[in-house]
Amino acid sequence: MVVIMKPKTSEKDVQKMISYVKDMGLDVMINKGVDCTVLGLLGDTSRIDPDTLMLNVHVDRVMRIAEPFKKASRKFHPDDTVVKVGNVEIGKEGNFTVIAGPCSVESEAQIIEVAEDVKKSGAKLLRGGAYKPRTSPYSFQGLELEGIALLKEAKEKTGLPIVTEIMSPNLVETFVDNVDIIQVGARNMQNFDLLKELGKTTKPILLKRGLSSTIEEWLMSAEYILAGGNPNVILCERGIRTFETYTRNTLDLSAIPAVKRLSHLPVVVDPSHSAGMSWMVEPLSMAAMAVGADGLIIEVHNCPEKALCDGAQSLNPKQFDSLMKKMKGIGANIEKKI
Numbered sequence: 001m002v003v004i005m006k007p008k009t010s011e012k013d014v015q016k017m018i019s020y021v022k023d024m025g026l027d028v029m030i031n032k033g034v035d036c037t038v039l040g041l042l043g044d045t046s047r048i049d050p051d052t053l054m055l056n057v058h059v060d061r062v063m064r065i066a067e068p069f070k071k072a073s074r075k076f077h078p079d080d081t082v083v084k085v086g087n088v089e090i091g092k093e094g095n096f097t098v099i100a101g102p103c104s105v106e107s108e109a110q111i112i113e114v115a116e117d118v119k120k121s122g123a124k125l126l127r128g129g130a131y132k133p134r135t136s137p138y139s140f141q142g143l144e145l146e147g148i149a150l151l152k153e154a155k156e157k158t159g160l161p162i163v164t165e166i167m168s169p170n171l172v173e174t175f176v177d178n179v180d181i182i183q184v185g186a187r188n189m190q191n192f193d194l195l196k197e198l199g200k201t202t203k204p205i206l207l208k209r210g211l212s213s214t215i216e217e218w219l220m221s222a223e224y225i226l227a228g229g230n231p232n233v234i235l236c237e238r239g240i241r242t243f244e245t246y247t248r249n250t251l252d253l254s255a256i257p258a259v260k261r262l263s264h265l266p267v268v269v270d271p272s273h274s275a276g277m278s279w280m281v282e283p284l285s286m287a288a289m290a291v292g293a294d295g296l297i298i299e300v301h302n303c304p305e306k307a308l309c310d311g312a313q314s315l316n317p318k319q320f321d322s323l324m325k326k327m328k329g330i331g332a333n334i335e336k337k338i
């Protein structure tokens with residue numbers, strides 16, 4: 001962190017600032033210029049709020065040099081993180097992992113039918129919501145524990161590992177015991193109590209980007225999980241709020257190369273929630289692959305017209321199969337194992 005003192009600050013006031021910084025346990029490198037003095041703060045500045053330093057009337061500007069996320073940063077961990085789930089390796093160079101399934105688990109017949117279909121088409125993991133974060137309290141809230149039991153049944157039948165969303169820190173143990181990847185949804189990206197609990201486990205976490213979160217805020221949320229001791233974080237770009245209303249959200253494709261540069265964590269794209277329309281899933285999936293995503297999470301329903309949640313953005317199994325064929329056709333190495 002660098003502190004630039006205002007021009008003509010007296011030596012006495014510069015020294016006062018230096019003592020203040022040293023009292024916080026940091027060292028200071030002093031650089032006297034013609035007009036102003038620049039202080040380089042040495043040590044762990046992650047706990048320092050630059051705005052607090054600005055309270056000193058002699059300070060002109062404060063700049064952070066290092067990103068506030070350390071464990072998520074590629075600078076301190078240059079190699080890509082590969083998250084292993086059974087035989088699936090998410091983030092491994094050359095792999096493109098597709099997770100597919102309905103927005104919500106609705107019945108035994110539904111989840112098993114979809115699981116079998118997406119497996120045939122090449123999906124490597126099954127998604128399905130059991131606890132649903134709905135805008136309206138009157139909408140379908142999910143089958144909860146019964147939904148998790150049905151996902152497990154689908155896993156038994158197909159061998160596909162299961163991904164499902166958690167909303168409460170109270171359920172961490174249940175999820176750890178029963179599911180393969182725990183999804184943290186956009187609405188809970190900054191549920192810090194939940195992130196801290198997940199950090200105490202070693203379960204792979206799929207961390208969705210918040211509705212209106214910056215890339216830095218998203219990586220700071222990943223940092224919570226990593227700082228707790230859990231290295232298995234997969235990021236998921238699912239579109240953000242912008243002024244545009246034509247699409248449900250705006251898929252921030254630029255976030256993929258940005259996050260790949262800033263962090264070593266794998267990143268997948270959710271083209272379903274990004275646009276909110278099933279006909280856009282295919283072009284957005286192709287785009288995600290082109291910008292370097294490690295995979296996709298796609299909503300697939302056996303009968304989208306009758307879905308209890310997110311039918312408009314869900315592909316039917318035939319559409320999903322056609323998308324998978326196209327992706328393989330352009331060279332996606334959709335993992336062959338399982």
Ligand code: PEP
Pocket residue numbers: 103129133184185186187208238270273
């Ligand atoms: C979901 O995956 O069904 C979901 C609710 O996603 P998001 O948190 O991205 O809105």
Ligand code: MN
Pocket residue numbers: 103104273299309310
């Ligand atoms: Mn959904």
